[in-house]
Amino acid sequence: MTAPAPSASPALRRSAELERQIAQDPGRFRVLTGDRPTGALHLGHYFGTLHNRVRLQDLGVEVFVLIADYQVLTDRDVADRLTEHVEGLLLDYLAIGIDPARSTVFNHSAVPALNQLLLPFLSLVSVAELGRNPTVKDEIAHSRQSSVSGLMYTYPVHQAADILFCKGNLVPVGQDQLPHLEITRTVARRFNERYGAVFPEPDALLSAAPLLLGTDAGKMSKSRGNSITLAASEDETARLIKGATTDAERHITYDPAARPGVSSLVLLAALCLDRDPHEVAEEIGSGGAAVLKRTVTDAVNARMAPIRARRAEYAQDMRYVRGVLRDGNERANAIAEATLDEVRRAMGMIR
Missing domain, CATH: 3.40.50.620 (HUPs)
Known part of the structure; x- marks a missing residue:
């Protein structure tokens, strides 16, 4: 801090x-x-x-x-x-x-x-x-x-x-x-x-x-079905991120006030990668929502992989x-x- x-x-x-x-x-x-x-x-x-x-x-x-x-x-x-x-x-x-x-x-x-x-x-x-x-x-x-x-x-x-x-x-x-x-x-x-x-x-x-929004760009909540749980599989994570709300502008920027859905996805990738969200957005740039969502999916699955593995191991006992x-x-x-x-x-x- x-x-x-x-x-x-x-x-x-x-x-x-x-x-x-x-x-x-x-x-x-x-x-x-x-x-x-x-x-x-x-x-x-x-x-x-x-x-x-x-x-x-x-x-x-x-x-x-x-x-x-x-x-x-x-x-x-x-x-x-x-x-x-x-x-x-x-x-x-x-x-x-x-x-x-x-x-x-x-x-x-x-x-x-x-x-x-x-x-x-x-x-x-x-x-x-x-x-x-x-x-x-x-x-x-x-x-x-x-x-x-x-x-x-x-x-x-x-x-x-x-x-x-x-x-x-x-x-x-x-x-x-x-x-x-x-x-x-x-x-x-x-x-x-x-x-x-x-x-x-x-x-x-x-x-x-950090304020992470749900996949519908609303408040992330257990009850709204708009969150990615810690127990989610790689495939489920990919499916949820693929359906996440973005916007019509192709060029990716990090602007939480003007582009909440896009910016929340950028922030999620940045948190998983331990990087600055502005840098992540700049790298994606004109790649658009498809590249953004692929970047987020890969980052989340990589960050969560050891946690999911430990969870599965504990669930056996x-x-x-x-x-x-x-x-x-x-x-x-x-x-x-x-x-x-x-x-x-x-x-x-x-x-």
Whole structure:
């Protein structure tokens, strides 16, 4: 992460400083991150968040990866194909390089003490504060449900429990998730003021996550059928990229504002090749959409080949894969129970 310009936001400047501190002393930091098991992870996830988790792990930061199975219910009535999706996430995590010896993978429903923290935490925020959260308001607006559940409304406080149960002090987020993290910081601060110092106020680590669009030039999404999953075969990848939206202009340029579909494909190739997108576009030039799509297909398949091979290998030993989650749950439970005991003592509760 390069140093931000003087006009950069305070959050970006703080993130740059955090990156310097991580490089100097990674053992100071404990990261909480994760995903909802609602479908297969795709290239947008890989370049947006997954790759960064492995980077932090490899730097020596302690990483906790949450499979947020309870949060599947925030915007749907039932958790469909939950076991399948959880196991798919596990395979993807292992394939990209998450190391169970250095990172802890666990799921909500297996850690009761974590979820019990939600009760005292809810007493620390007001209904008005929850209602003002812009991220929740946006998620409610785009919810597929006819009415909003309490789980959706209180999601930021549940997320605070996710982060604070392990006393996470660093959370990789996008700019749009800063309000969620501010709720966590508020919960930690108010608990400490009311009951004594127990929790850190976690920092946001903003990454310059690239914005990859779906193959239809819309927002890449698990549910829209416009993404290339990490588990996709070479042939499926080629088919999806061949059908991707471009435009009528033959000469290829990188201009995300004016040419979103073309530019997203150029960016995808550049990310896979570790190159600048302007250089990739210039090389393709007058080759048009056909050469662009062939370049993207070759780049994606080359970048994903070792990941797909590892995924297939892990899929042959699901006993081991499930054991990774079981071991992670055991460690998360021990940490959560210790934290909950500390919370009870601070609040003067007797067991």
